[in-house]
Amino acid sequence: MxxxxxxxxxxxxxxxxxxxxxxxxxxxxxxxxxxxxxxxxxxxxxxxxxxxxxxxxxxxxxxxxxxxxxxxxxxxxxxxxMELPPEKIAQVYEIRLHLATLIGATTPAQIEESHLDRTRDLLQQAHQLGGQVDSRQYVSVNDQLNTLISDLIGNSVLRSFWTQAYYQAASTWHRVVDCAGPEVGDALVAELVDLETAMAEQDIQAVGYVQRIHIGYGYTRIKKYLLKNCDDDVS
Amino acid sequence: MxxxxxxxxxxxxxxxxxxxxxxxxxxxxxxxxxxxxxxxxxxxxxxxxxxxxxxxxxxxxxxxxxxxxxxxxxxxxxxxxMELPPEKIAQVYEIRLHLATLIGATTPAQIEESHLDRTRDLLQQAHQLGGQVDSRQYVSVNDQLNTLISDLIGNSVLRSFWTQAYYQAASTWHRVVDCAGPEVGDALVAELVDLETAMAEQDIQAVGYVQRIHIGYGYTRIKKYLLKNCDDDVS
DNA sequence: ATTACCGATGGTGCATGCAGCATGGCGAAA
DNA sequence: TTTCGCCATGCTGCATGCACCATCGGTAAT
Structure with missing residues (x-):
């Protein structure tokens, strides 16, 4: 331990x-x-x-x-x-994909300036960690991102489910981050750029679909890296 | 108490x-x-x-x-x-409508003969309580129905969410049953008939949409009866 | 040498005692 | 009579003790 x-x-x-x-x-x-x-x-x-x-x-x-x-x-x-079995991970991601589309389909929260500010702040943080993917910092940004998205979900029930699914997926995803190279950092930057655009447009539905898209990419990486051995440590 | x-x-x-x-x-x-x-x-x-x-x-x-x-x-x-505030009830039902459509959209469970048997049993029970809507018995059938649907959800995460949302909605819904007349009994029979058909066709997606439909009807009844006063007791 | 048993160790599951908080009723003062 | 304040009561929040269970290592018998 x-x-x-x-x-x-x-x-x-x-x-x-x-x-x-x-x-x-x-x-x-x-x-x-x-x-x-x-x-x-x-x-x-x-x-x-x-x-x-x-x-x-x-x-x-x-x-x-x-x-x-x-x-x-x-x-x-x-x-x-516990390590969630691959089957369960698949189920979690399957649901997360659908929940993401519901962010824009249900009663939304109002996008305020503060949300945009937080997004830009996260984007800057993401840029800073650049190629050096210190998983600790990456995870921190990712977590703040999730909190931000949560705040944008107006429906409290959906927000609860979203959070639960996030927690179930997070540990597995973060294990992938350790294995994968800097591509996940680039992906995070890309996601935040998309997110900033969507939020600047005041388009909650777009925010949801951006999530949906990148959760999908994330799961692809899980399948790509987690089935293989994860022998290279981050030291 | x-x-x-x-x-x-x-x-x-x-x-x-x-x-x-x-x-x-x-x-x-x-x-x-x-x-x-x-x-x-x-x-x-x-x-x-x-x-x-x-x-x-x-x-x-x-x-x-x-x-x-x-x-x-x-x-x-x-x-x-606690009595859930109307706003939260709205959110719960909004999510339940969407979750229902996911029953068929996610990895499904296999429909077996036993499920069909249970459906027919529930249908018979629903017929028996007919016009005499003893809310206790109605609620029992409704609860068994929910368990049955749960068993048909292959994705365990969705099943968990489905159950949580059901619990959140149940007490309010059952309070409506007390107010509303025998129409809810008829509606339950209709729902079970639809369900039996869908299951006989081995069509999980149809099962989900049947749920979606009748949850929608249910919420309409909630709005209809729960905003008015519920003065007539069931004795 | 190997295997079976048993006790020491360390963990959770539950019971219970006590402190803190909210509330309602009673009494005293205005 | 009304109102303010205090105390009795009952409940939750937390601490702690004990019983039960799982595991591992040592020892004795084979």
Whole structure:
């Protein structure tokens, strides 16, 4: 298990005790960010000590994310981080493709200037990491992008489903990023460029289809890289 | 709060101690079946005693279903059963309409003879309750129907979303059934007839569209009956 | 040498105690 | 009589203890 994952998550709790909601989000992020990898066993007592709380809220947080299939709780063993089987990944992406088209087909949120600003900021970040695909930074940008898209989904139910599917796909996708070369960085830039255009046009439907397109590309890369061995490390 | 809801749920635990999963499902069913109505406060200690367990697993079960918005946990008050605001109902139904069309558009499950049998059984049950719309029985048939559709969804992610949206819509829908006359019984029969045809044709896509159609009708009835006052009781 | 058993270890599952919060009722003051 | 404030009550949030379970390593028997 990774040594000091604490350092990697900027928002430190040093001052305030985190609630169940915070713990849940943080654990999910750590799984998506590959700070926890399949096979790792999340020990309640360990996390409890790290967060300065008792096992109870940690248990609660883990219990809430069990239904995503990312963590399987086994009595007497631990909370094992699971690798989603390829079949399930296929199902997740199949749904994500459809959900993306629904972003524009359902009651939309209003595109405001702030969203455009955030998009440009992400685009700049994406440019900065350029060929040097430090997966940590890439993942960060990707996560912010997902949050941005979420904010653009007016239908709260769709937003919930979108987020769930994102979490299910994220860890696998980020594993692909490690394997694939800088092409994923270029792809991210391309996606953000398309996104900026769509948002400048105030066209939510276009935003959805941009997502649909690039999720499709992403899944193609998963199939391309994840079936082969991923022997070259990022060191 | 309803007096002895225990009687209404056939599977009694008299022999075996229920797990968190069981408790979760049972609470959800009770909300859908209107045994718990908006405003009721689910008290952990109460449920714990009923199930013969401690508060801990009950807390866990309630915590897991919090994200659906059907119960809101308020410190010092209780776990309040919430009535979804009309706006959220609209969002749920908007998504349900789209999800229905995805049943046939995604990797399907195989339609087997058993499914057809279950459909015919439901049709018979629907006929039996005819004009006498005892909401309890209606809801039971409706719930079995939803389970049946779930089994026909091959994509497990879609199945999960479908179920979540069903739970969110169910309590509201069942409240409409109380208000509306026997027309909902007829509508259910019509839906099951359509469903039987589609399944006899082995046409999953048709199954999805049948759902899409009747969910649409259902939402129309919600708008028709739920905005007006629901003064006539079922006695 | 190999295999079967058993106990030590470390984890989750559940029970329970206690602190904190919200609320309603009662009493005192205006 | 009305209103303000305080306390009793009941519930959730969290901490902690204990029982059960899984696993692994050592030991004894074959």
């Amino acid at each position: 990774s040594a000091d994952v604490t350092q990697s998550t900027p928002p430190v709790w040093s001052d305030r005790k985190p609630g169940v909601e915070d713990i849940q989000r943080l654990i999910l992020k750590r799984i998506c960010f590959l700070e926890y990898t399949p096979g790792d066993r999340l020990k309640e007592a360990e996390l409890a000590e790290e967060f300065g709380v008792s096992r109870t809220p940690v248990r609660d947080a883990i219990s809430r994310i069990n239904h995503l299939g990312l963590v399987e709780t086994i009595n007497g063993v631990g909370n094992v981080v | 309803s007096a002895d809801v225990t009687q209404s749920t056939p599977p009694v635990w008299s022999d075996r101690k229920p797990g968190v999963e069981d408790i979760q499902r049972l609470i959800l069913k009770r909300i859908c079946f209107l045994e718990y109505t908006p405003g009721d406060r689910l008290k952990e200690a109460e449920l714990a005693e009923e199930f013969g367990v401690s508060r801990t697993p009950v807390r866990d079960a309630i915590s897991r279903i919090n994200h659906l918005g059907l119960v809101e946990t308020i410190n010092g008050v209780g776990n309040v059963v």
